[in-house]
Amino acid sequence: MLSKFAFVVIVFLSFFGFANPIKIEIVSDYNPSFGEAPGDLATQLLLIITRNLKNDMKIDFVPASREREWRELQNQENVCLYNKVKTPQREAMGVFVSFPLMAFPSNRLILRNKKFVSIEVSLKDALSMGLRIGVTQGRSYGLEIDDFIKANTDRMFISEGNDSAFRLRQMLVQGRLDGIIEYSSVFVTDFPSEEVLKDISFHAIGDTTATIFGYIACSDSRTGRAAVDLFERTLQKRTIQDLIIQAHANLFLPQEEVFISNSLKSAFNIKN
Structure with a gap:
């Protein structure tokens, strides 16, 4: 009898456990x-x-x-x-x-004063050009890009902290980085002026998911x-x-x- 009562109590609590x-x-x-x-x-x-x-x-x-x-x-x-x-x-x-x-659309490789780079480029090719590319520590850019960053951490600039993504965008505009991996719309929202964008180019990253x-x-x-x-x-x-x-x-x-x-x-x- 006691065990039956205990069972009823457990069922009751399970049902009403999240009444609030x-x-x-x-x-x-x-x-x-x-x-x-x-x-x-x-x-x-x-x-x-x-x-x-x-x-x-x-x-x-x-x-x-x-x-x-x-x-x-x-x-x-x-x-x-x-x-x-x-x-x-x-x-x-x-x-x-x-x-x-x-x-989101896939991340883009956003470059400053590097318009000679083709409209679609692999990260491997970008690094082989000697470009200094910044990424945010702890952020996922999608499986393919994440795997590449993990294998090439020592060849990229890794930014840390709560506002690291915004700092990277600023560093690119200031010419302290050659490129960053970011959504094109995010960058344009932060820096919509024609004076900034005239030096900026957006490049599809080869072998990444479309959305x-x-x-x-x-x-x-x-x-x-x-x-x-x-x-x-x-x-x-x-x-x-x-x-x-x-x-x-x-x-x-x-x-x-x-x-x-x-x-x-x-x-x-x-x-x-």
């Missing part, structure tokens, strides 16, 4: 305590999604570097990250939501999996999917917009 909103720490470089609205689309979309989950999830932002993000994901039970590229190594660290939050998706990932724990399930159900809603697709409009260069839209529709299984 689950508390999730979003570890990222966004710090709302500064009183500033997020400038990047990924954070804005995440806030929209979590507002849809206000009765089921409460979030707090915890500022951290990119490297620390993944340590916290593994060491804590209630951490989620967002706008993260899936790689086999990362999927071993946490649980990913199956639907994307963001979509990169950014996902939400959470701790591999009961709380983390519950959060993934909530994000999953929200991202299955057609209204949310349409909002994400529309939010990507005018975000990238014109020749990339249609492809990004079609890639998101495919990821969301939208047929029309």
Whole structure:
């Protein structure tokens, strides 16, 4: 009789274990305590999604570097990250939501005063030219580029810290680097002036995936999996999917917009 009662209690607790909103720490470089609205689309979309989950999830932002993000994901039970590229190594660290939050064209090799370089170039060829190329430590650029960086770390400039990606863009403009690996739209947003862009060229990197998706990932724990399930159900809603697709409009260069839209529709299984 006692064992039967214990079984009922366990079932009851399992069913109502998350009757109150689950508390999730979003570890990222966004710090709302500064009183500033997020400038990047990924954070804005995440806030929209979590507002849809206000009765089921409460979030707090915890500022951290990119490297620390993944340590916290593994060491804590209630951490989620967002706008993260899936790689086999990362999927071993946490649980990913199956639907994307963001979509990007592949990273470009952005060069300054190197317009003699062909419009598509491999990183191997770029390094063989003696170019000093900067990348951010702890950032994933996609499987192919990540593997290349890992094998050639000693031949590249590695930038660390919370704002390392922006610092790299500044160093390129200042002529302290020959090139960086970055999204073309991100660079143009930061440095839109014709005076800067006249010296800048954007090069497709050979043998890379055409579209990169950014996902939400959470701790591999009961709380983390519950959060993934909530994000999953929200991202299955057609209204949310349409909002994400529309939010990507005018975000990238014109020749990339249609492809990004079609890639998101495919990821969301939208047929029309």
